Amino acid sequence: MTDLMVRFAAPVKARGMSEPTAGGRFGGYGGRFVPESLVAACAEVEEAFREAWGDPGFRRQLDHLRRVYAGRPTALTPAWNLSAELGITLLIKREDLAHTGSHKINNVLGQALLARRMGRDRLIAETGAGQHGVATATAAALFGMRATVFMGERDVQRQALNVFRMNTLGAEVVPVTSGSRTLKDATNEAMRHWVTCASDTYYCIGSVMGPHPYPWMVREFQRVIGEEARAQCSAELPTAVPTHVVACVGGGSNAAGTFAGFVDTSAELIGVEAAGGAAMTDGEVGIVHGYRSRVLQDGHGQIAEAESIAPGLDYPGVGPEHAHLGDLGRARYVSVNDDEVVAALRRLARTEGILCALESAHALAWVLRAAGTDELPTGSTVLLTLSGRGDKDMAALMERAR
Template sequence: MEKGYFGEFGGSFIPPELQEAMDHLAQQFEEAIQDPAFLNEYRRYLAEYVGRENPITFAENLTKQVGGAKIYLKREDLNHTGSHKINNAIGQILLANRMGAKRVIAETGAGQHGVATATACAMFGIECVIYMGEEDIRRQALNVFRMELLGAKVVPVSKGQGRLKDAVDEALNDLVANYENTYYLLGSAVGPHPFPSIVKYFQSVISEESKRQMLEREGRLPNAVIACVGGGSNAIGAFAHYLNDESVDLIGVEPTEAASLTKGVPAVIHGFKCYTLLDENGEPDATYSIAAGLDYPGVGPEHSYLKDAERATYFPVTGQEALEAFKTLSKTEGIIPALESSHAVAFAIKHAATLSPDDIVLVNLSGRGDKDVEQVFEMLQNE
């Protein structure tokens, strides 16, 4: 497979001067992950700062309520800053530091990646600028305050819909103008090569741990691994170490309102090729999900490839179903999930009910719902 491509997907469709910067980044990344000192430092920060490894939790009450397969949760919500995003932020900040970057930029939708990036930049004393759509700033005010508290400058993006896609546009514009001194700490498994590979590498710790934990706990692998998909970083991390285990179904769950893999077509967006939702003019379509972190008209190139290769399957879940799952997991297990993760929980509930009690479903609980409580409160008040 050509470097940077997953089948026909991926690649790098960017201006020549930016391509030079991406080639340099790819070389630096490859050298870093061959360097034992770099890897030891990354592992140390995961253990001492992020709090890994996090456990798998048997959702016993939910399993009883649903009937069918045992439901396990991989607890990325227990990480420092509250989601899987910190795994990648720590890895990339170490890379940025190694490369001598004076300034870090990032995009964010739900704000969890922004918070993780701001956290990592604070720790290393690097200037941090976060691009965030105005609509997402309104929905995720608490995370905006967190980012600013951590010393980041949050730049509102009013173009387009004022959502995640528009924030990525502005971050890429910044990078084109400032690539000589700026590191773009991309949060999802999207963008031009080498970003999808970098993010997958740092997020694959999720499945590296869960595979071992499932074998220790149950003596076998799960029948299915289920994760929500927006750009697809938590899902590719949750799938990575199971890709060669054909007995394990890999299931990605998209919001019905932004279902790139279910309803999209192959197209180029943000410098790479993937399944993309297009409007009648062939432009990336407007999307809306109750979960700001899933509100993206494209998806990671490896997910696009896994769909075509039939190694993973992808299903849509409505915002209402996710909201019900948000309430159900809170009440049955005392765990409030992020609205993004609630999409995966919603599908897992349906899927587990079709399986036998001997089967096992593992859900990647990508984040906790603290950031969403106020939004959900308002939504329930208006019902």
């Protein structure tokens, strides 16, 4: 395994969410720990991304697609009823209103455009909750590409609606039967497959994880969330900036994109993990899926299984930039359990008429728990990123209610 260029890159003092070092490091995290056969593929993606991100034509094309296809900007919705009940001002950034029903489309449109620029005609992806898979299948259909999505067998069963959506869009869904049969194993299989076809296939990673440049690149494609929310909060709030910015964290792409818009402000940044997959609070430094970060491990240093009612948070690691922000004290990471999550989903539905994804309900569950305490005092102003809609989770909730 090779951590390309890390030994040549001197660490630099972090200034929040900036470009990583030459070796793809955020402080002590990140890097490129991949088989030799993928070193060149990752370097090619990095070179292509740097060129594209510096090309005004590429940025204009992506911005145009976000507006006319993805439906951006997404709304900032005041949660009037919950705000009154909790004694805070709660504003919800509505990524559930983006095309395909989640924030995933922001990243996938960028990576699909990049793949086409690189001359690739096939996308592969991993998915847990299915939302990244749906977004990948959608972009592949739009650009006339083939798509193959790897998904843990357990997630195929509990996210049958999204599997059907991917198939309808023309993508091949490959059930992964190894390990826990969830997101970790789907990512393993996608990376193994990429080794065999990197010359003509683009691996579209769905979160701020994986080898460099993916954590940085995905954050940049997702920063549109934070930039829009920053401008919307400025128009909505007398203080312009909320006191707290809250988002759920698995790999952490919606949180990274949101935090990028507020990292240079006074807002407290709160990332909310699943109690059964809390890599930031329960993990140790290790390597998973080509990057170094905080990872759930057993007593022998092996990757431990994560467990969550939300398939998108059922992951044993966390994006390296989140680990770095935690070390700096710039962001704080907390966890909530499944019962709190289900209760939060139902409360949002019944008070605001918004049906959110189980992943997104993690962020709300912390707000409900913390409101009125020293963590979230009465009178606080809170921006909460609602990363996706809850249609996909209705079968799981029905099963839980039996």
